[in-house]
Amino acid sequence: MSHQKKEETIIPEKGTVLSAEKGTKRVILDILKKALAENLFDAVLIPAQVPETEAYSWILLQDESLFEWADPLPPVMTVQGGRALSSFSKNGELEQNIAALLRPCEIRAAIELFKLKQVNLKNITLISLDCPGAMPLSNYMSDPQKTKKDFQHILEKWENSESLRPVCQVCQHFSFIDGTAADLHIGLLGDKNKNITLIPSSPKGKKLLDQLEFGTKDSVEKWKTEKQQLANEKIKRIDAFNREWKKKINQANGFFNEFNPCINCHNCMNVCPMCYCQQCYFDSQAINFKPEAYMQKAEQKGALRFPLNTMLFHIGRMSHMVLSCVSCGACEDACPVSIPVSQLFSMVSDQTQKEFKYTPGMNREDALPLQDFTEQEFCEVEVPDECHEKAPEEAK
Amino acid sequence: MNSKYKPNIIAFLCNWCSYTGADLAGTARMKIPSSIKTIRVMCSGRIDALFVLKAFLKGADGVMMMGCHPGDCHYQKGNYNTRRRYVLLDNLFKTLGLEKKRIGLWWVSASEANRYAKVTNEYTEEIKKLGPNPTSEEIFL
Numbered sequence: 001m002s003h004q005k006k007e008e009t010i011i012p013e014k015g016t017v018l019s020a021e022k023g024t025k026r027v028i029l030d031i032l033k034k035a036l037a038e039n040l041f042d043a044v045l046i047p048a049q050v051p052e053t054e055a056y057s058w059i060l061l062q063d064e065s066l067f068e069w070a071d072p073l074p075p076v077m078t079v080q081g082g083r084a085l086s087s088f089s090k091n092g093e094l095e096q097n098i099a100a101l102l103r104p105c106e107i108r109a110a111i112e113l114f115k116l117k118q119v120n121l122k123n124i125t126l127i128s129l130d131c132p133g134a135m136p137l138s139n140y141m142s143d144p145q146k147t148k149k150d151f152q153h154i155l156e157k158w159e160n161s162e163s164l165r166p167v168c169q170v171c172q173h174f175s176f177i178d179g180t181a182a183d184l185h186i187g188l189l190g191d192k193n194k195n196i197t198l199i200p201s202s203p204k205g206k207k208l209l210d211q212l213e214f215g216t217k218d219s220v221e222k223w224k225t226e227k228q229q230l231a232n233e234k235i236k237r238i239d240a241f242n243r244e245w246k247k248k249i250n251q252a253n254g255f256f257n258e259f260n261p262c263i264n265c266h267n268c269m270n271v272c273p274m275c276y277c278q279q280c281y282f283d284s285q286a287i288n289f290k291p292e293a294y295m296q297k298a299e300q301k302g303a304l305r306f307p308l309n310t311m312l313f314h315i316g317r318m319s320h321m322v323l324s325c326v327s328c329g330a331c332e333d334a335c336p337v338s339i340p341v342s343q344l345f346s347m348v349s350d351q352t353q354k355e356f357k358y359t360p361g362m363n364r365e366d367a368l369p370l371q372d373f374t375e376q377e378f379c380e381v382e383v384p385d386e387c388h389e390k391a392p393e394e395a396k
Numbered sequence: 397m398n399s400k401y402k403p404n405i406i407a408f409l410c411n412w413c414s415y416t417g418a419d420l421a422g423t424a425r426m427k428i429p430s431s432i433k434t435i436r437v438m439c440s441g442r443i444d445a446l447f448v449l450k451a452f453l454k455g456a457d458g459v460m461m462m463g464c465h466p467g468d469c470h471y472q473k474g475n476y477n478t479r480r481r482y483v484l485l486d487n488l489f490k491t492l493g494l495e496k497k498r499i500g501l502w503w504v505s506a507s508e509a510n511r512y513a514k515v516t517n518e519y520t521e522e523i524k525k526l527g528p529n530p531t532s533e534e535i536f537l
Binding site: 246249250251253254255256260281301302303304305309310311312315316318319320322323347348351352355356369370371372373375377378381382 | 502
């Protein structure tokens with residue numbers, strides 16, 4: 001990459017450690033409340049439980065008294081936060097200051113959308129937090145109480161649980177985003193829920209901590225150690241995960257078989273933060289033909305499947321967004337026929353992103369792989385391979 | 397393999413180099429295999445991954461992406477984008493266990509009529525060896 005920042009952002013040594021005796025969620029909400037009261041922000045974008053229901057949603061909170069609805073760590077990811085942020089920030093710059101409390105995968109989606117000009121980050125402070133994962137939405141909807149209890153247990157222990165969504169179990173970016181994505185990170189690890197650690201990840205975040213009079217005097221070492229431990233465990237799992245899926249897919253018709261139950265509802269596309277096109281080719285009239293065309297096709301093959309383009313939709317969507325896929329798992333939650341969409345996309349994105357040495361949503365400055373190039377790259381794919389032909393000439 | 401088997405190959409040619417090169421090949425009465433079905437695009441950078449995937453899944457035995465040589469693009473950098481897009485497609489095919497030989501990227505300039513004839517003939521032979529694309533028979537796609 002030509003204009004990619006080469007040096008890695010190093011996790012700062014100092015932050016603020018706050019006691020979480022009152023409960024983690026309470027402490028996080030108190031910080032945001034304080035910031036709102038001191039007019040550091042005009043509004044906070046935060047997940048909230050719809051009163052007297054089990055439903056979770058996003059709210060742009062301006063009235064401090066409504067903080068009781070807010071839940072910084074809901075057991076499920078209903079709407080992807082990147083999408084929520086894009087829905088109100090894509091049409092122009094905001095004059096007011098807004099804080100957005102998002103899971104790391106949601107922040108990364110927001111950064112990808114920022115690169116695609118679907119999110120305007122001016123005056124928006126992105127706050128990430130250690131994410132234990134999320135429970136499958138269908139499990140939560142069928143038994144909210146039990147799922148909540150299970151989630152609470154996971155949150156206390158910070159251990160892997162089979163009841164989490166599969167992509168969450170192997171998530172590599174569950175904590176501090178090592179780059180210029182977020183402004184402030186809230187570490188829940190470290191002393192296992194007794195403390196929370198505020199780590200600034202941008203000058204904006206550091207200023208915020210100073211304005212809140214927290215400063216950056218405390219060592220974040222404890223949080224860092226625990227985070228690293230958890231990261232190591234997850235790395236072990238991802239290799240096995242990718243290998244297993246690769247094996248499954250590489251069987252004859254492996255990929256097609258996985259997607260055969262698809263009912264063409266396009267939910268995966270509608271919930272995907274990266275599928276931002278206003279008019280999707282697959283929803284357009286461009287794929288509709290006169291009935292004779294279908295009869296002809298059916299005659300050629302002996303039969304024709306309806307609705308059309310099931311596999312083309314999935315592979316086509318993959319080709320369009322896989323390099324920006326943050327493996328948030330929203331697609332799998334939305335699938336009514338339980339296709340492991342996000343697991344497959346996660347495996348494929350892992351392979352393809354590696355080829356471009358790109359991890360989506362890490363740095364605001366990194367160009368999207370398909371919008372960037374250098375002249376001397378990937379020469380091995382072209383016929384003739386010109387880089388190597390030209391190289392001696394240029395040496396002269 | 398049936399010697400009469402004629403592959404069905406879709407070739408996307410950029411207007412300024414490859415299409416002109418193909419045109420020159422025709423004018424010079426060079427032998428171009430009838431398996432090649434050309435689609436002209438203004439720039440190889442216009443070839444969306446979806447075009448290639450659609451051709452492949454609708455049963456094309458091979459898909460050729462052709463553009464100007466690097467540095468020669470009429471629009472300065474369109475073909476560099478094409479190259480990256482091809483790398484993505486190549487990777488998708490590899491990861492999904494599809495036959496990656498069925499898609500390819502070639503640079504053919506406006507004056508390279510010889511080269512156009514050569515690569516189309518060679519690719520046709522290669523596809524003949526591979527046989528028909530299984531997706532052309534597959535109903536549940």
